[in-house]
Structures are given as C-alpha cells and as structure tokens.
Amino acid sequence: xxxxxxxxxxxxxxxxxxLAIAVLVVRDRFAMIVLFIIFGxxxxxxxxxLSAPDVALAEAAIGTGLAGALMLKTLHHIxxxxxxxxPVSVGVVFANMGFCAMVFVGLAIAFMxxxxxxxxxxxxxxxxxxxxxxxxxxxxxxxxxxxxxxLMEVVVLLAAIIAVWMIERGIEQAPARHLGEIxxxxxxxxxxxxxxxGTYLLWVGAYAPGxxxxxxxxxxxxxxxxLLSGLxxxxxxxRPIARLGFVLGIxxxxxxxxxxxxxxxxxxxxxxxxxxxxxxxxEGVVTISIAVTLAALFHGREPEAIPVSETRx
Amino acid sequence: MTDLPRIDWPTLVVFMPLMGAMLAxxxxxxxxxxxxxxxxxxxxxxxxxxxxxxxxxxVVTRLGNWGAPLGIDLRADGLSTLLLAxxxxxxxxxxxxxxxxxxxxxxxxxxxxxxxxxWLLLLTGLNGAFLSxxxxxxxxxxxxxxxxxxxxxxLSGRxxxxxxxxxxxxxxxxxxxxxxxxxxFVYLELGRLDFAGLIAAEPAxxxxxxxxxxxxxxxxxxxxxxxxxxxxGAHANATAPASALLSGLVVKVSLYIFLRLTQYMPLxxxxxxxxxxxxxxxxxxxxxxxxxxxxxxxxxxxxxTVVQIGLIFVAxxxxxxxxxxxxxxxxxxxxxxxxxxxxxxxLAAGRxxxxxxxxxxxDLDRSHIRPTLxxxxxxxxxxxxxxxxxxxxxxxxxxxxxxAMAAGYxxxxxxxMIGTLLSVAYFSRVLAGFLRFDRLRTPVGEHQGxxxxxxxxxxxxxxxxxxxxxxxxxxxxxxxxxxxxTTP
Numbered sequence: 120x121x122x123x124x125x126x127x128x129x130x131x132x133x134x135x136x137x138l139a140i141a142v143l144v145v146r147d148r149f150a151m152i153v154l155f156i157i158f159g160x161x162x163x164x165x166x167x168x169l170s171a172p173d174v175a176l177a178e179a180a181i182g183t184g185l186a187g188a189l190m191l192k193t194l195h196h197i198x199x200x201x202x203x204x205x206p207v208s209v210g211v212v213f214a215n216m217g218f219c220a221m222v223f224v225g226l227a228i229a230f231m232x233x234x235x236x237x238x239x240x241x242x243x244x245x246x247x248x249x250x251x252x253x254x255x256x257x258x259x260x261x262x263x264x265x266x267x268x269x270l271m272e273v274v275v276l277l278a279a280i281i282a283v284w285m286i287e288r289g290i291e292q293a294p295a296r297h298l299g300e301i302x303x304x305x306x307x308x309x310x311x312x313x314x315x316x317g318t319y320l321l322w323v324g325a326y327a328p329g330x331x332x333x334x335x336x337x338x339x340x341x342x343x344x345x346l347l348s349g350l351x352x353x354x355x356x357x358r359p360i361a362r363l364g365f366v367l368g369i370x371x372x373x374x375x376x377x378x379x380x381x382x383x384x385x386x387x388x389x390x391x392x393x394x395x396x397x398x399x400x401x402e403g404v405v406t407i408s409i410a411v412t413l414a415a416l417f418h419g420r421e422p423e424a425i426p427v428s429e430t431r432x
Numbered sequence: 433m434t435d436l437p438r439i440d441w442p443t444l445v446v447f448m449p450l451m452g453a454m455l456a457x458x459x460x461x462x463x464x465x466x467x468x469x470x471x472x473x474x475x476x477x478x479x480x481x482x483x484x485x486x487x488x489x490x491v492v493t494r495l496g497n498w499g500a501p502l503g504i505d506l507r508a509d510g511l512s513t514l515l516l517a518x519x520x521x522x523x524x525x526x527x528x529x530x531x532x533x534x535x536x537x538x539x540x541x542x543x544x545x546x547x548x549x550x551w552l553l554l555l556t557g558l559n560g561a562f563l564s565x566x567x568x569x570x571x572x573x574x575x576x577x578x579x580x581x582x583x584x585x586x587l588s589g590r591x592x593x594x595x596x597x598x599x600x601x602x603x604x605x606x607x608x609x610x611x612x613x614x615x616x617f618v619y620l621e622l623g624r625l626d627f628a629g630l631i632a633a634e635p636a637x638x639x640x641x642x643x644x645x646x647x648x649x650x651x652x653x654x655x656x657x658x659x660x661x662x663x664x665g666a667h668a669n670a671t672a673p674a675s676a677l678l679s680g681l682v683v684k685v686s687l688y689i690f691l692r693l694t695q696y697m698p699l700x701x702x703x704x705x706x707x708x709x710x711x712x713x714x715x716x717x718x719x720x721x722x723x724x725x726x727x728x729x730x731x732x733x734x735x736x737t738v739v740q741i742g743l744i745f746v747a748x749x750x751x752x753x754x755x756x757x758x759x760x761x762x763x764x765x766x767x768x769x770x771x772x773x774x775x776x777x778x779l780a781a782g783r784x785x786x787x788x789x790x791x792x793x794x795d796l797d798r799s800h801i802r803p804t805l806x807x808x809x810x811x812x813x814x815x816x817x818x819x820x821x822x823x824x825x826x827x828x829x830x831x832x833x834x835x836a837m838a839a840g841y842x843x844x845x846x847x848x849m850i851g852t853l854l855s856v857a858y859f860s861r862v863l864a865g866f867l868r869f870d871r872l873r874t875p876v877g878e879h880q881g882x883x884x885x886x887x888x889x890x891x892x893x894x895x896x897x898x899x900x901x902x903x904x905x906x907x908x909x910x911x912x913x914x915x916x917x918t919t920p
Contacts, residue, residue: 225641225644226617226641226645228637229617229637229638229640229641230617230620230638230641232636232637232638233617233620233621233636233637233638235620237620237621237622237623238623239619239623239624240501240502240623240624243501243502244502247498247502263496263498264496264498264502264503265503265504265568265569266495266496267495267496267504267569268504268568268569268572271557271560271569271572271573271575271576272572272575274450274553274556274557274576275572275575275576275579277453277454277457277553278550278553278576278579278580278583279579281457281546281549281550281553281583282550282579282580282582282583282586284546285542285546285550285583285586285587285589286583286586286589286594286597359458362457362458362460363458365457366454366457366458369450369454370451370454373447373450373451376447377443377447380440380443384497385440385493385494385495385496385497386440386443386493386495386496387495387496387503388495388496388497389496
C-alpha cells in the first residue's frame with residue numbers, strides 16, 4: 120500500500136521539473152514570471168515536505184513573493200524594449216546541454232556515493248540550545264551560534280540598496296507608465312492584517328519557525344501595498360529617515376555584538392540571563408531594516424524631486 | 433574599552449569599516465571625512481594586529497565563545513595578516529586618491545557620497561574574508577564583496593559602466609553560487625564547515641565534487657583564463673579609484689581563498705595543479721596579446737591584470753603537487769606585488785586621463801598637457817609588474833623561477849619569460865608615448881609638472897619598488913602560523 124504522501128511527493132517533483140522547463144521555454148515574459156512564481160510556491164511546498172518550514176517560509180516570502188514583485192516591476196520598466204531573444208546557434212545549445220549534463224552526472228555520482236547519515240551539527244546545537252536564549256534551533260543558529268553570518272547577510276542587503284540607489288541615476292528617467300492601481304479600500308483592509316502577520320512571524324521565531332527575514336519580508340509587503348496604492352509616495356525629504364531605516368538593524372546588531380564583549384566576554388557572547396532579550400531586540404530592529412530595505416529595493420530608486428509630468432492628482 | 437584585558441583586534445578590523453560605512457551612508461555630506469577616518473583607524477587596528485601576530489603567533493577569536501564548528505572563529509595568522517596589511521595600505525592611498533578623483537569639480541555629488549559607504553562595505557568584506565575560518569562565512573563575505581564591488585563598478589553611472597557592471601554581477605553571483613554548492617557538499621560529507629574539519633577529512637567523492645565546484649566558482653571570480661571575460665570591461669570602465677580597488681584588492685580575495693583551500697582540502701593531484709598552471713600560461717599569452725591590441729590606457733591596464741592573475745596561477749603550479757608546500761608563498765608574494773603596483777598604476781592612469789582629458793594610447797604623445805609625475809608613477813609601477821629588480825614583482829617572479837628550476841619544470845620558466853617579454857612590449861607602447869614629447873609644438877599647458885594628487889599613486893608605486901628589498905622579512909612573516917590549521 121503506497122503512502123499517499125509518497126504519491127504527492129512524486130507529483131510535486133514532476134511538477135517542479137515541468138515548471139522549470141516551462142519557465143525556460145515560454146516566450147512571453149509576463150507568463151515567464153508568473154510561471155516562476157508558481158515554481159517558487161511549489162518549491163516552498165517541497166521544503167515543507169522536507170521538514171524545513173523555516174526555509175519554506177523564506178522561499179515563499181522572499182524567493183517567491185518579493186522576487187516576483189521585483190520581476191514584475193522590472194518587466195514594467197522594460198516593456199518597451201524588444202522581446203525577441205538573440206538567436207543562439209543550435210551547436211552552442213547542444214554543447215551547453217552536454218556540458219551541463221556532464222556536471223550533473225558527476226555531482227549526482229558524488230551525491231549517491233555519500234552516506235546521508237552524517238549527523239551534522241544538529242547534536243551540538245541541541246546540546247547548547249539551553250544556553251542560547253531561544254528554544255527554536257534555527258533561530259538559535261541564526262541569532263546566536265552563527266550570528267556573525269546573519270549580521271553580514273544584513274550587510275549584503277545594505278550594499279544592495281546602496282548599489283541600487285547608485286545605478287538608477289545612469290538610467291534616464293524611466294517612462295514610468297503607471298503600474299496600475301491597487302484599490303485603496305483593499306489596502307486599508309489588508310495592511311493591518313499583514314502587519315499582524317509580520318510581527319507574529321518575528322515573535323514566533325523564538326520557539327517555532329519564523330524570524331527576522333520572514334517577518335521582514337511580510338512587513339515589506341506593507342511597503343509594497345503603500346507604494347502601489349499610492350497611499351505613500353517617497354519624497355526627497357524622507358531620504359535621511361530611509362537611510363536610518365536601512366542601517367538601523369546592522370547598527371544595533373553590531374553594537375550589541377561589540378558591547379557584550381566586556382567583563383571577560385567575547386564579541387557576540389550574550390550574557391545568558393539577557394540572551395533572549397538581546398536576541399529579540401536584535402531581531403526586532405533587523406526586521407524593521409529588512410522590511411524598509413526590501414520595500415526600497417522594490418521602489419528601485421532614490422527618491423528625487425518628482426517631475427511634474429509624473430505627479431498625478 | 434581600555435578596561436579590557438585584551439583588545440580584540442580581529443573583530444575590530446572587521447567592525448570598524450562596517451561602522452564607518454554606516455556613518456558615511458547616514459551623513460552623506462560628511463562622507464569623505466568619515467570615510468577617511470574609518471579607513472585610517474582600520475589601518476591602525478591592522479597595525480596593532482600585525483604587532484600582536486609578530487609577538488605571539490596566530491591570533492584566534494572565538495565569536496560568541498562557542499568555538500568552531502558550532503560557532504565561527506576568526507583567525508589571523510601570517511598570511512591573513514599580511515593580506516590585511518596589504519588591504520589597509522593600498523586602501524589608505526586609494527582613499528587619498530579618491531579625494532582628488534571625486535573632488536567637486538570632477539564628479540557629481542552622488543558619486544562622491546556613495547563611493548565611501550560602498551568602499552567601506554567592501555573593506556568590511558575583504559577583512560572578514562581574510563580572517564574567516566569557515567567556508568559558509570567565506571561565502572557570505574564573498575557576497576558582501578560582490579555587491580559592494582558591483583556598486584563601485586557602476587559608480588560613474590555611464591552606460592558602458594552599467595553594462596559591464598551587470599556582466600560582472602552575473603559572473604560574480606554565478607561564482608558565489610558554485611562556491612555555495614561546494615559548501616553544501618562539504619556539509620553533506622563532513623557535517624561541519626570550519627577549516628579544522630576540512631583538514632581532518634578523508635578523501636571522499638562528495639569532497640571531490642565540493643572542491644571542483646568551489647574551485648570553479650573561485651576561478652570565475654578571480655578571472656582566470658578562459659573565465660576572464662567579465663574583467664576587462666568592468667575594470668576599464670570603472671572610475672580610477674574604483675578600478676584600483678577592483679583590480680588591486682577584490683580579485684585577490686578569491687585567489688587567497690583558493691590558496692587556503694588547496695592547503696586544507698584533500699585535493700590537489702598532479703593533473704589539477706598542472707591544469708591550473710596551463711590555464712595561467714594561457715592567460716599570460718592571451719592577456720598579453722590583448723594588451724598589445726588595446727587602444728585605451730585603462731583597458732591595457734585591465735588586460736595586464738588578466739596576465740598577472742595567470743602568473744599567480746603559474747607560481748602556484750611551478751613545482752607540481754609536491755612543491756605546493758612552498759609554492760603558495762611565491763603566489764602570495766605575487767598577489768602582494770600585483771595589489772600594490774596595480775593600484776598605483778590604475779590611479780596614475782586615472783590621473784593621466786584626468787589631466788589629458790582622454791586615455792587613447794596613440795594620442796598620448798600629442799597632448800599639450802603632460803602630467804609628468806603621473807607618467808613617472810605609471811612607469812615605476814610598470815617596472816614592478818614587468819618584474820625588474822629590486823621590485824616586489826621581481827622577488828615574486830624570482831621565487832617562481834627558482835622553485836620551477838629546482839623541480840626541473842622548465843616549461844613554467846619559459847612561460848614566465850615570454851610573459852615578461854610581452855609585458856615589456858605592451859607597457860612600452862604607453863611609455864613610448866610619454867617620452868616622445870616633440871610631436872606637438874605648441875605652448876605647454878598649465879599642469880605640466882605635478883599636482884598634490886600624484887602623491888598617493890607615487891607612494892604606492894615606490895612601495896611596490898622598495899618592498900622588493902623587504903621580501904625576506906615578508907616571506908618570514910607570512911609563514912607565521914604555518915602549517916595552517918594546527919591550532920596556534
């Protein structure tokens with residue numbers, strides 16, 4: 120008697136491959152993006168089936184939701200550009216296919232030859248989790264054991280937004296046709312709900328799947344809604360606040376990491392009695408920074424004085 | 433923080449530029465001043481770290497006091513500290529050069545403001561990578577470096593720069609993803625990610641796959657022929673201080689990680705080492721030919737980076753697998769030599785372009801304006817890149833050939849010689865233009881001598897020349913903490 124979930128898994132696997140092929144084959148760019156978003160959601164499902172709900176949440180929120188929004192926005196900007204792809208000769212295609220197949224086979228052989236029994240770091244994490252200040256192992260790793268990595272991941276986001284604010288100047292003022300309206304009534308209903316969801320994701324991270332990146336992505340959706348519904352329009356005067364918002368998370372995170380290093384402690388060594396408080400503080404500010412940065416990435420440019428032609432009554 | 437029993441220099445070396453980057457970003461009007469202060473204080477922290485390493489050997493910081501493999505350790509041994517010092521030294525002078533290059537009359541306000549946070553974030557990533565002992569942490573640092581470097585590439589905002597930057601970003605991210613996939617295979621096999629785990633590991637299929645993936649990613653990031661396609665465009669189209677940072681420092685990170693991994697992983701068999709050397713040789717030839725054909729000064733300098741990266745890989749392979757215990761030092765010396773000389777050369781090329789108004793090589797001898805000191809600087813750094821005594825480049829090449837001779841690998845000596853001749857040829861194209869000053873008989877322009885802005889590249893070029901005399905102490909210093917991985 121086959122396990123019904125096994126059938127589900129098999130179908131999911133087939134669907135993933137089929138969607139991946141479809142994304143590559145389909146000609147229309149809008150369809151391509153929509154298929155990619157579906158692909159991302161299916162991937163999130165696959166992560167759930169692999170018992171990795173944290174990764175699933177991140178995949179759904181960032182890899183699919185936010186990345187999808189970014190791609191749709193980009194499509195809006197390049198809509199005027201010709202869609203016809205540069206023709207590639209069949210020989211190149213086959214050479215590429217052959218090469219990739221070789222790499223794939225090599226990696227598959229290496230993978231099959233490896234026993235999957237290696238315990239990894241899970242036992243050590245379980246052993247030290249009581250000292251970490253939180254009960255959820257993924258949060259313990261991200262915010263305590265390997266907090267340095269997490270800090271630097273937030274730094275990557277900061278570098279990204281600075282680079283985006285830089286680059287945009289090179290492009291002449293885009294002929295930004297209006298991106299389509301979101302009904303404000305809907306925005307008013309949805310916004311409070313998203314805020315609650317984002318905050319919940321952040322809070323629940325201490326003992327269950329969730330955390331700063333997922334919560335931040337959910338809260339970034341608030342920013343997207345505000346931007347799309349026109350309830351908020353970025354002004355040049357808001358730049359200093361935006362800058363503060365981008366760096367807030369890193370500033371607090373790095374300061375905590377350094378300031379705990381007194382009285383014989385090392386950097387990132389939170390005093391056990393305050394570990395939970397400090398981790399929540401860090402997660403809270405990092406969530407804010409991630410949300411602001413992701414929303415700003417979606418907006419895609421440093422707010423400048425807006426040309427009269429673009430302002431709408 | 434004076435009440436601390438011991439100031440933790442490795443942490444400060446990473447966090448100082450990070451704090452500086454945030455301050456410079458939040459206060460854009462004071463960006464230059466804040467940035468300079470951050471660069472200088474980081475350099476001071478590096479100097480303190482150098483003294484500490486000299487006094488007591490490798491320095492280890494267990495972040496969070498968990499200890500690897502659960503936590504992440506920072507480790508500063510001779511090689512790491514040497515590269516930190518190289519980054520700090522080059523960084524100071526490129527920053528000084530940037531003060532002039534992005535002066536109000538030359539660059540718009542945005543370039544001036546955003547250069548500093550991007551450069552300080554880059555410095556954070558570079559320092560973090562040199563101190564890292566954990567391959568996932570290295571991946572994160574590579575990401576920080578990649579995004580900051582792309583930002584610096586497109587600093588000028590010109591269309592070609594943006595296009596080259598996009599290409600660079602694709603290459604860079606593909607390289608990082610390949611590296612990350614390798615990290616995944618390492619974790620699959622070993623269940624840990626720290627260097628100590630790698631050293632203890634037995635050879636296994638998963639580790640072979642990991643090495644293949646990580647090296648492929650690193651080669652793409654270090655632009656070894658034939659994966660160099662993104663480099664000339666990106667480095668030639670960036671503004672001069674950005675080019676100096678990209679060419680002098682950024683490509684060195686992946687080379688450094690490559691050197692480390694080859695010491696730690698149960699890898700290199702003879703065939704792989706020879707393959708690296710062969711690709712290096714191809715880079716020397718192809719890059720040399722392209723440099724001979726280049727029409728723009730900065731493009732020529734960028735192609736010379738391709739050549740020098742090839743040379744570093746030849747140095748790595750100079751004595752085959754058995755020679756690896758020594759060859760990494762020749763490679764590291766060449767890394768250092770190239771960083772200092774190339775930063776000087778890009779800054780000088782930028783000065784020449786600023787003064788003359790263009791950088792077409794064939795018209796360099798037809799200009800009213802002769803920035804003689806910048807031209808002199810260019811020539812000095814060319815001496816180090818060609819490898820004439822007493823420069824650091826000479827010391828590196830000498831070590832390369834000595835090792836190859838001892839091992840009887842004459843083909844590497846032949847390659848190095850051909851590369852040297854090619855570099856004499858392509859740099860002569862530029863230098864000849866500097867010398868033939870009788871082509872244009874008009875009154876000489878206002879800036880015919882020098883400007884204060886020439887000081888930074890000149891000092892760098894002089895150090896590239898003079899450090900060759902200090903090659904022996906440098907070599908002794910980089911061996912502190914070797915063999916790697918034995919705990920300090």
